[in-house]
Amino acid sequence: MATTAIWLAVVTMVAWGGWAIFAKISTETISSDLATLVTYASASVFLLGNYLYNSQNPVDFDPTGVTYALGAGITSAIGAVTMYSALKTGDASVVTPISGLYFVIAAILGVLIFKEPIGMKKAAGLVFAVISITLVTQ
Known part of the structure; x- marks a missing residue:
């Protein structure tokens, strides 16, 4: 990039x-x-x-x-x-990170709509992002 x-x-x-x-x-x-x-x-x-x-x-x-x-x-x-x-x-410390996960939606749609490639590293990054939000909101 x-x-x-x-x-x-x-x-x-x-x-x-x-x-x-x-x-x-x-x-x-x-x-x-x-x-x-x-x-x-x-x-x-x-x-x-x-x-x-x-x-x-x-x-x-x-x-x-x-x-x-x-x-x-x-x-x-x-x-x-x-x-x-x-x-x-x-709390901004909870609301902001959750809303920041919009990139996961955009990444998934990019793969589905634009046929953008997604390798194991990118997929793992998206999974870790979702896990991080789960931990932040606990």
């Missing part, structure tokens, strides 16, 4: 770790629904600026891509609403 992809993934991990902490703190003083709304409104402003800054070509509006992006947005929003609700009522 490319080194750039690994570094970007590490930055993602750190950013999402920070997001979980900010989200937990915000739900201690405002409702989880308002916290989610403010989070994604600010994210939208950032993302628009990022897109405009990095976009050197005209808008590439492919209906298929847009449809899948809308699906990603809807599922992301569902996850955000349920995550903030979970953080409002539960």
